[in-house]
Amino acid sequence: MKSSQELDWHISQFLEANQEAMIEDAKGLIRINSVGLAYNPGSSQPFGEGCSSVLDEAIRLMQREKLDVTDFDGYGVKGELAASERGSIGFFAHLDVVPEGGDWSFPPYEPFVRDGYLFGRGAMDNKAAAVAALYVLKFFADSKLPLGHGLYLFLGCNEENGMRDIRHFLSRHEPPQFGIVPDAYFPLCFAEKGMLRADFEGEVADGNLLAFNGGTEYNVVPAAASAILRDVDPEHARQVLPGSFTVEALPEGIRITASGKAGHAAFPEGTDNAAVKLAAALAAHGLVRGSRTLRALAFVQECFASPYGHGLGIAFRDMSGEATVNAAVRMENGRLRLLCDIRYGVTQEKSGIQQLLEEAAARYGMRLTRTEDSPPHYIAPDDPIAAALCDLANRELGTNQPPYAMGGITHARWLPRAAAFGPLRRDKPSPFPAGRGGGHQPDEAMYLEAIWEAFQIYVKAVLVIDKLLSEEKEQN
Template identity: 35%
Template sequence: MLDQKLQEQIDSFVEKNRNQIVETVRALVQIDSLRGEPLPGAPYGAGPRRALDRALAICKEQGLSVADHEGYCGSAVLPGQEGEIALAAHLDIVPVGEGWSVDPFSATLRDGYIVGRGARDNKGAFAADLYAMLCLRELGVPLRHSLRLIMGCNEETGMKDMEYYLSKNKAPDFTLVTDCSFPVCHGEKGGFSGDIIFPKPARVRRAGGGVARNIVPAQASAEVDCQGLDKERILALAGEAEGICAKMEGDTLTVSAEGISFHAAFPEGSKNAIGHLLRFLCGAGLLEGEDFERGRFLADTLEHYYGETLGIACADAQTGKLTCVGGLLFEENDGLHLNLDIRYPVTASGGEIGKKIAAACKEHGCSFVVTKDDAGTYVPAEHPAVQTLCRVYRELTGSERAPYTMGGGTYARKFPNAVAFGPGDPEEKLPYEPGRGDAHQPDESQNIGILLRSIKIYVAAILELDKIL
């Protein structure tokens, strides 16, 4: 346990730097760091490159030694004697989506929160990591290990940045990935993705939905040819259906569906707008014959979180249930594509999951193409580092929460000897209705008080890990 004097010194440091910490987060949130077209020195596009440049400049301004790893990621180092402990955060974001009450890149300050895309996931964590390192430097506590802050640019769309980093650099002795909730996430499900491909229904002229593969879609829409159909009945059905909006111009119906958006790793309580749209099209008689049967199959797939319709439901004691979310519906030359984001237990096989999905799709006139299979990670809860981190969190917060596993994927799966550790408070109650304020949601918000508290936790955790590693 930290002695009282050291705790007071850390609290004093955090309070003294409070405004600068907040402004560090805001400076990064104001940069649209969504992945774009590759450019020289910017493999993930101009936005992530700008965010990386700003983060490196902030670290350099604070007197840290920085390195730009060819635009894939960056790092800043506080030297020690031997070995290395890393803190890892990412600067890239998911698409903004709809439904914001503020400009998503204004970094608005509201009721103790920083509101903006990336504030919570994961730019706030970068600031917490940086100031934990700066606090340790100011305290003058000698560390055996060097500290390295790694800033990624491709976490949301593949994590190839960390694969590149590790191909060129020695892996840290231990890595704290600051991209989850406390106390410690010691296991992550595998990440699997693929496209269900099927013919565009005969009456459908256009269809689409979702903003990113790893977000339960809140919006979906279609244009449908209603020639020869009872248009008044269709509009009446739309008027009675919750979350459905429709208008008719001549023979063309434009229909949109509204859902509730959650992160794909935690779909419980969400409502998939693509599934809702397909269910309405089936119920209103707008899909016929094979199109109807296929539409019902896809709607069933999207309305169940755990892959039951596809025959892939499974679970294990280590990481729990498989989850299955259809995040994107889009058109390509060979038809409509429905992308599935699947998080599978660490004891399951992505290859077997792909075979089962392909077989289920074939029965309904669809094909399936695998686009990603990324194995999960698991560190036993009894591991000394996991136990140490839990103890630090318990002593500083009084919380008796146990270490946990999750469906979300972080950089922890890319590093040997890594776990995810904060900065989120598992007991935080966001001041919004469901589907708003969290990571990947509209009005994404970072609680400033929780972020500041995490700096103290990180300082204490690094001091303890430095002793035992």
């Protein structure tokens, strides 16, 4: 192909011939409930049957395209178009999804297309993009465009809950010369906040709280929460609680349910944590007894009412934006447990955060029991490849946006030279109501036109990266 016009024509022809197949492949992946289960190291299914099944489907698709397939012990799978002694360019996407939660308008694992959107859990995060990357490899195989470097796609199954997938991959495989992670927005993400997961625990067996359940995942803002109380008159509870709460009489007492707005913990704007809302209401209206129970609920209410860390004393802002916090809350064996997700700034000191968490917990009779850290990621915006990719995206999309930082985390943070790069657009508002249609939300959907645009950008990105890597090697 001698010109950009000729390349554009070939890409257009390829998409015309393959769009329907791409949609069907994405639907096939979405139909598989690939919520990761409890980590089971050493098992052939380390993240459960659903994740194993979706990797089996990915292997089938890769083998259909005659890629060289490597299964990384159930953590993920790599499909390689070609290897090279000069190193490789790698795409990294994930096939695990967060739990579907409630309040869907349709069954989350029965995908369909409507009004130009592909609907279903995982459509946006991250299965449609994974298929787009697979077809980039198919494009280069079909077109026989020469590359000076290898090209592969890695699909993992633990991105949402620990990123053991890519860490396992890197324990057995050299990193790429450059990695493209299609799990964010264009034009290019140059910084990802650090992510600290923290577990808190405190006793709540001294009162009339029998159960509390609000959320199951660290990184999902709970859309619903419920508590069971004994020795509370249901009519009294209905009178004192606002209309957004429901009260149900049970043989053992009453169940109170609160509704919120779900969303990704890293992007709390427009969300409403139902667990925090419920804890505040139970205490404010005198429905809960027991000094330890009240202190634990006050911890939930006061330390997590602000999604920006003010209650915990860890509020912070730098080039990567504001620190954010989220908590899922559950009660087990007379103890209240909080699963806390903290996204901290690229320049924020992690050790200082942990000390402040311990101090905040102690003030409420709680205890910090576990932390797990994923350090921040940064690639200089003037890195030659990063700058070229940013320019490419802006040129192709007709935008003029700078590279950005975000609270979301991707596989890029574990790679020495990589960036999250599309397929979403920051300049296009969502047509869905707040709390719906996005990743980690009910009625998740992916705009198909964005996938077709991203596919074209990814093909050209491979050529740009291949050229710049070759030039760097010549200069060195």
